[in-house]
Amino acid sequence: MSASTTYRTLRAVLIFLVCAVIALPIVWMIAAAFKTNVQVTDPTVGLVFSPTWDNFRGVLADGALVQSLGNSLLIGAVSTALSVVIAVPAAWAVGRFRMRRTGSMVLVARIVPAISLLVPWYYMFAQLGLVGSHLVLILSHMFVSVPLILWIMIGFFEGLPVELEDAARTDGLSAFGAFLRIALPLAAPGTASAAVLAFIFSWNNFIFALILADERTMTMPVLLFNFMSYASTDWGGLMAAATLMTVPVLLAAVFGQRYLVAGLTAGATKG
Amino acid sequence: MTTTSTRPAVGATPGRRTPSSGTRPMVTFEQANRRLKWALLTPALGFVGLMIVFPLAFTINLSLTDAFGAVNAGNSFVGLQNFADALTDTRRFWPAVGRTVVFTLVAVLLETVLGLALAMLMRKPFRGMEIVRTILMxxxxxxxxxxxxxxxxxxxxxxxxxxHLLGFVGIPPQEFLGSVSQSLPTLMLIDVWQWTPMMTVLLLAGLTTLPEEPEEAAKVDGANAWQRFVHIILPMLRTTILTALVLRGVDALKTFDLIYATKGPGGGSDFEAETLNVYAYGLTFDYQEYGLASAVLVLFTLFIVAIVVVLRRRTERSAS
Structure with missing residues (x-):
């Protein structure tokens, strides 16, 4: 009895310490975003200080940052929506027609280093006059999100009982009808988690926009990187911008943790 | 999207309705819906294929030329010269290979061990579990x-x-990312901080699918917690661990954002954090050495593919 109490206490302490190590750097970043530039560079100023919104006011008054925020949202939303439209039906087909080998071909996209594609993409899209456009960024981000959504959803559809669709088909629905009316609604939670993950992957993507974007279409991570190179002393502003980048992620973690775990582990536990 | 709603016509075979409401349709699902299947698969597979097949062919082609300055400027075929140049380059290429391997091995090993330890701690439900899982994300x-x-x-x-904190425990100030010798280890630690939770999430998912009986039986037979972990849980978790290693390993080998954001082009003035990906990026976009860069990238891709194939084979063997 006492041995198990000791174990439980020890476990609680360890888990608490791990959480502290994971969370504190993020807390530190958010805190720094609310500090003056004097406070940010003074390590004796901890987490207790009178917060200021000046850093946020500063970065949001910067037209380039607001524009890149808009770009990131637009590119993330459109690339995710288009990827859902093409990847979810494909995932259903792979799952229902037992074509896992065909489906796993898209995993090649996860293996190949992105840089080996960037030069040809740049060349290809330059021929089409698309470099620097939103479209080229949407397409490049879809290259990540289509395989991601496909992979998550294959597992999801395989987990749905096929009997429901069979029953719908004997009642006169076509196979596609069964997909649209039966499987798709049942797959809504899976689709939502896949879509949120795809959006976050797009939101976080740095390298594609680093090469394929121009001043007008630059996304947040690239802006943050540029901001750091020329304004490395403005820690408060940097932290405010980094915090703005992290807000959607924090919201997703808080409200969608369970679904995101399901999405992230899809395929991983099955191999 | 309106385009997809016009598509059902392809697979909607009117004669599908089978008179018998028996257990099975008369024609198999696969036969009746071959066209539907491809109609649904083609957009996704076609898109990924278009984005990858031509570019890879283009890169392989460039790797055999002396392309420099501009990709579409005239270049001539040089055979395997770029590969020979890369493989004999002990100043940039081989050190970058070494850093890539060390970075990946150390970071992924630490992430796996720590991730597994944390997953074992979190295995049985406890108060605040949901909050901890949220923090992990x-x-x-x-x-x-x-x-x-x-x-x-x-x-x-x-x-x-x-x-400042190190000062409290009497450790002198460190240079961290500002020093040549500490940059790579520091980056590994940041990577461990960021990705250990990923390993925990993956391994925890694997742990919850394990049957409880073998462990209970071992408990009855008097095996202690460590013995049960080593002899019961680890073997059952093998497949999950190997799969997680592949997923994380591939991403770790390709780590770019973190290194480039903190150390800049070339991984620092002494190339102290230059991994293969950072090296290839610099060759391509800073030096416009497209031929050599493509050769490096082809080698890098082959290297990653080889690792994935070896690990996948082990995974399949352990799964069967």
Whole structure:
């Protein structure tokens, strides 16, 4: 009895310490975003200080940052929506027609280093006059999100009982009808988690926009990187911008943790 | 989207309705819906294929030329010269290979061990489990560039909180990312901070699918916790561990955002954090050495594919 109490206490302490190590750097970043530039560079100023919104006011008054925020949202939303439209039906087909080998071909996209594609993409899209456009960024981000959504959803559809669709088909629905009316609604939670993950992957993507974007279409991570190179002393502003980048992620973690775990582990536990 | 709603016509075979409401349709699902199947698969597979097949062919082709300056400027075929140049380059290429391997091995090994330990701790439900799981999600979803900048503030040699805290326990200030020798180890630690939770999430998912009987039986037979972990849980978790290793390993080998954001082009002035990906990026976009860069990238891709194939084979063997 006492041995198990000791174990439980020890476990609680360890888990608490791990959480502290994971969370504190993020807390530190958010805190720094609310500090003056004097406070940010003074390590004796901890987490207790009178917060200021000046850093946020500063970065949001910067037209380039607001524009890149808009770009990131637009590119993330459109690339995710288009990827859902093409990847979810494909995932259903792979799952229902037992074509896992065909489906796993898209995993090649996860293996190949992105840089080996960037030069040809740049060349290809330059021929089409698309470099620097939103479209080229949407397409490049879809290259990540289509395989991601496909992979998550294959597992999801395989987990749905096929009997429901069979029953719908004997009642006169076509196979596609069964997909649209039966499987798709049942797959809504899976689709939502896949879509949120795809959006976050797009939101976080740095390298594609680093090469394929121009001043007008630059996304947040690239802006943050540029901001750091020329304004490395403005820690408060940097932290405010980094915090703005992290807000959607924090919201997703808080409200969608369970679904995101399901999405992230899809395929991983099955191999 | 309106385009997809016009598509059902392809697969909607009117004669599908089978008179018998028996257990099975008369024609098999696969036969009746071959066209539907491809109609649904083609957009996704076609898109990924278009984005990857031509570019890879283009890169392989470039790797055999002396392309420099502009990809579409005239270049001539040089055979395997770029590969020979890369493989005999002990100043940039081989050190970059070494850093890539060391970075990946150390980081992924630590992430696996720590991730597994944390997953074992979190295996049985406890109060606050949901909060802990939420906290775990944050680093692995956060933007790598933002993570890099955040750690630069924390690890700033003069003004960072890290050195301030080290001072309390009597450790002299460290240079961290500002020094040649500490850059790569520091980056590994940041990587461990960011990705250990990912390993925990993956392994925890694997742990919850394990049957409880073998462990209970071992418990009855008097095996202690460590013995049960080593002899019962680890063997059953093998497949999950190997799969997680592949997933994380591939991403770790390709780590770019964090290194480039914190160390800049070339991984620092002495190339101290230059991994293969950073090297290839610099060759391509800073030096416009497209031929050599493509050769490096072809070698890098082959290297990753080889690792994945070997690990996958082991995974399949352990699964069967």
């Amino acid at each position: 944050v680093p692995l979803l956060a933007t790598p560039v933002a993570i890099g900048i955040l750690w630069m503030l924390i690890l700033d040699p003069t003004n960072g909180i890290a050195n």
